[in-house]
Amino acid sequence: MKKTSTIGVLFVCMGNICRSPTAEGVFRKRLETAGLGDTIESDSAGTHSYHIGAPPDRRAQAAAARRGIDISDLRARRVNEEDFARFELVVAMDRDNLMELEALCPPELRERLVLMMDYAANRHETEVPDPYYGGSNGFEQVLDLLEDAVDGLLQQIRHGP
Numbered sequence: 001m002k003k004t005s006t007i008g009v010l011f012v013c014m015g016n017i018c019r020s021p022t023a024e025g026v027f028r029k030r031l032e033t034a035g036l037g038d039t040i041e042s043d044s045a046g047t048h049s050y051h052i053g054a055p056p057d058r059r060a061q062a063a064a065a066r067r068g069i070d071i072s073d074l075r076a077r078r079v080n081e082e083d084f085a086r087f088e089l090v091v092a093m094d095r096d097n098l099m100e101l102e103a104l105c106p107p108e109l110r111e112r113l114v115l116m117m118d119y120a121a122n123r124h125e126t127e128v129p130d131p132y133y134g135g136s137n138g139f140e141q142v143l144d145l146l147e148d149a150v151d152g153l154l155q156q157i158r159h160g161p
Helices: 019-034 058-066 081-086 095-104 107-112 136-159
Strands: 007-013 040-046 089-092 113-115
Touching: 007 019, 007 081, 007 095, 007 136, 019 040, 019 058, 019 136, 058 136, 081 107, 089 095, 095 113, 107 113
Parallel strands: 007 040, 007 089, 089 113
Antiparallel strands: none
16 A cells, blocks of 8 residues: 555445444544545445435444544445445454455455454454444444554554555
8 A cells, every 4th residue: 555645445334324434434533633634535334225325323423523523424325346446445343244345345356355453453352343232332432442443554554564
């Protein structure tokens, strides 16, 4: 990954209303702070079509807003075949969604598929848990995990492996 060219990062969870839009929001905020908004494109999507067109879960929006991150403009969409060519990194929140992506992705582009928590430096978790059926504290935990992993992801993009 070159530091000077525009690259794309797609964050993916199941329905694209909790984890992946939150990851995109954290990522956008970090890009803005680092002055990298013009060199890195980001988006989010889901492996399923349950919530197409819906805004992020209100609890995800509230948790993000408490940290100064606005995700209210995002809308759920489903991953499509063009995404695998468009984005240099397709970042799954958990192994189930990674397997869904592997089934959809052309074999020659599978090296673009990665797990979010592989970039976390300060966490032992290997997946970002789905907070949808839990309480608001689950959304705070997701943000904690994503902030750490996004920092590692940005470091990798900026400086290489």
